Amino acid sequence: MKRTPSQKAPAGTMKRVLLALKPYRLLILCSVLCSAATVALTLYIPVLVGRAIDRILGPDAVDFRGVGTLLLEIGVLAGLTALVQWLVSVINNRVCFRVVRDIRDRAFGHLQRLPLSWLDRQSVGGLVSQIITDVDQFADGLLLGFTQLFTGLVTILGTLGFMLSIKPLIAGIVIVLTPLSFVVARFIASHTHSYFLEQSKIRGRQTAYVDELLGSQKVVKAFCREERSLADFDEINRRLEKSSLKAIFYSSLTNPCTRFVNSVVYAAVVLTGALLCVSTAGSAGAFTVGSLSALLAYANQYTKPFNEISGVVTEFQNALACAGRIFELMDQPTESPDPIKTPAGDGSPVPPSTGERPHFCHSERSEESVPFASAEGSWEKREGLATAADADCHDRSADRSRNDRIGTPAPNIRGEVCLDSVSFSYDKENPLIENLSFTARPGQRIAIVGPTGCGKTTLINLLMRFYDVDGGAIRVDGRDIREMTRSQLRAGYGMVLQETWLRSGTIRENLTLGKPDATDAQVEAACRAAHAHSFIRLLPQGYDTVIGEDGGMLSQGQKQLLCIARVMLCLPPMLILDEATSSIDTRTELKIQNAFAKMMRGRTSFIVAHRLSTIREADVILVMKEGRVIEIGNHESLLEQGGFYSKLYNSQFAL
């Protein structure tokens, strides 16, 4: 994204905000009509009051009956106005919060489709700040815009009519001069927009910092870095203070400035009106003092909404800056789409296709050239929310039905995995995996060993298709994995990573992540097999104990046991175990070996491990170094070779 958001964001963003409003056009129309009614009523009540006062002329000259009826009318109309007013607020609230909900849903949905190659480069805090804080600010601006913009506009039109009916000349002066306040407001807004952007950026930076440092607060404390952490925070804090002060102060200039323009307008009306009174005095079409005071009152009424609107404009600028950042997120190209036609055997509902199934031959496959994911953004391409939401619905129901069948291994995957001269690198300068080829036959156990940083974890990224290969192909059962849907492919794999991740929720919810419909007995059986049952039983609420996102009181090893149980519950035809037992003690590991062995029987398994006891059982051992397979074979043959592997193996007894 090379475009500078400060220049392009407002116009394009505005269009997209309007697009987001489209599904609610009926409600908005309703709100506009009700606003118009409110304004008409609020302008009419003073007229009634005036009439009532006209009936109170002096001592013994009061028309009590007339006054009484008018007062009754005022009371009834006031009640009616209040009711409509409340209705307008409720409608506006509804529209505004729903639009914001839609945008959040879409932003989050987009996040689910963004490639890991992009996500891995983002800060979690920054993204969270976009979806939470920015959207929130946008909501505030939008609501304010709604509540004040329409009533303002209607008031302007209403008073304009009254003024024209009194004296077109003076009305003309007012009409010509008042837009000055718009000019002033625009001038200020266009100059403060960059301040808001800067503020929003620094705020994002601060959120990211807080996220990173507070997220690792325990490390900070362990190294007595509290003061330093605070000092660095303060540095960003000070920058934010400066930038916020600028943004807030300069934008708050709008209101006083437009008010000044209004007082000039007011003075002009006084001047011309009074002069007109003097020069036409005594003539037939005399301009009276009464007309002047009425005009002045309306001039005041007329200019007031301009103030409010320009106040809203600044708030809206801020909101647009925030919306711009969200749209920027939603403009990020998504993963290359899954092939549309799913081969027989999968049977999942297919989202409606709009064209030919894209055939991914090598040269077309770069992320930039993917259909639906141009830099313009899928958002606009889909013509607003209504249709997009429909399309989403299809997508989702398809996804859900696929999800429902998680747990039953995809029957059509035998588990032959073939890497055909695969090359890959995270960045162009440092080639990592080059021309890597090997085939894993169904049911084989493939151990991947090698020094850290040799590309083991990268290989897993490629097998799971978290990243796409740069060259060559990976085939499962002879089919290029890019011709399968990601869901089909991943349904075939069970994965346990060294970095345990558990979600906040109960132990049970975590265990059934891959198989939501598992029975209690199945869950318990999996846990017994993974030797997790005994410690779960001792937790305060057993399987229903709630753990936090970081696993709370569980040790790293216990978390790993849970992750293993999680996979044991679904048993897909292929397994990826990336240092899956690194934090589990060997005694427990030995005990779960049986379960592991049973689990791996008949399943193609990729095992990254440094424990040679795990490795020696493997059918094939790939010894990797610097992205290349340097040795291949089984334990015995590799030891005989006396190469890198045997050196590695013997080092276990070095100390």
Add this chain to the structure above:
Amino acid sequence: MSELFSHLKAYRKECVLGPLLKLAEAALELFVPMIVASVIDRGIGLGDRGYILRMSLVLVALGLLGLIFSVTAQYFSARAAVGFVTRLRHALYAHIQGFPYATLDRIGIPTLITRMSSDMNQVQTGLNLTLRLLLRSPFVVFGAMIMAFTIDSTAALWFVAAIPLLALVVFGVMLLTMPMYRGVQEQLDRVLGTTRENLNGVRVLRAFRKEAAEQQRFEEQNRLLTALQQRVGRVSALMNPVTYVIVNLAVVALIRTGALRVNAGLLTQGAVVALYNYMSQILVELIKLANLIINVTKSLACAKRIQSVLEIQDREQITEGLPGGDPALRVELDRVSLRYPGAAGDALESVSLRAEAGQLIGVIGGTGSGKSSLVNLIPRFYEATEGRVLVDGVDVRGMDPRVLRRKIAVVPQKATLFQGSIRENLLWGEEEASDELLTRAVQAAQAEEVVAAKGGLEGEIEQFGRNLSGGQRQRLTIARALVRQPEILILDDSSSALDFATDAALRKALGQLPQRPTIFLVSQRTTAVRGADQILVLEEGRVAGQGTHEELLESCPVYREIHQSQFRKEAAQ
């Protein structure tokens, strides 16, 4: 809340001047009708064109003066609001720095992050608006009432009746919505948590193909948030219409009273017009106030959430006069038990240990046996529920935790690095460390190739060290600890991602550290601890054996079992 607002003190000048200038501006506005009146009476009445021109210019001048007042006021209020929140953010961040581990566990990090960000923003907006507008409304409302009394004290009684009623509505809505806004903020917390969690667990979630389920989960949370927002919106939207009705009923009453009194000759028609105008002015102000109140209510709800964190006074207490121990021992654990708050059982039960300077202490045991809990007691990350922990013969509860922690370097189980250069990360160990020291630490930690791969000490590390593999991160966190040149070095199972060759080389290097620290080596492998001077075998929080490798093989069945689980097959080779 007083503690929170004490941070406003530095902005006392701005907080007084801002609203005062706003009042001055409002007062200027009151002159305008008088000037217009004189234009009508003198200018038009006497046909004095010069006077009309002069007075028009006076109007412009008043506007200009108002502009200057209000711009200054805006500046003061923006400065106070931004400055106050900057200080508050600093105070909260600093406050969190003092929380012990247990407190961080209890509150949870994500909610602290919301409080640092979106709650703070809301407080800033609220304060800014308050300073700009809050004084103005009561000023105009009470000013109008006083003016009404100067006209006719009987009719003015309607003002006296209406104003408390209006106040009741305004404050009633405020009180009613405040807890609702807090509910909204809490739900926002949950939406934030869901988003964070999704991003952190993206690999696992995609591996389990949970994208759609995650979307559903998020949408549910989001829907709940929207529902809460709409509910509070409906209530707070009551304020404007209800006050409108009250004011208009007051107008009706006023005109009725006016009619009676005019009829009796006690009041003029013009006076009724004036009274009506003052009542209208109140209405205009109330509409402004209603918008303000919503914002202020929200801000107060957020301020309360910030305050509630500031009120948590958990601090590591330093207790004077605790009995000492043997100063010759570097670390002594004396029948120590630990139970985490809310846990069902003890994590450690009556564990004793005596470590001399320079010794290598191995801690071994099964998953969840309490190894990490044990070493976490030494830097006083957690406090023993029973028994004593002594470092250099002094009870850790009697030491300044920072002094204590400077003696110790920890390599945590989870290898966490921070955004910045490798050098910056290593300097966490010791800020003044020389390059030579850094290089030696990197060598000892077997991290030379990691540093080289990233282009030397200036090589950039991304947030959370994402651009490094698990093993690379572990080696750098070990180097970071070695830079500290500690008296006590704690390695909490921190070589789990290293291959055997690297691990062996690392252990060798650790044994040759020039300053000879006491090393606590937590591991699950007997190979790692076999060279230790003393090995502590833990089993479900209790000591199952203590001694050297050979002694334990002899006497401790648990240790023997662990050892055999790792060596049986290899030994058969």
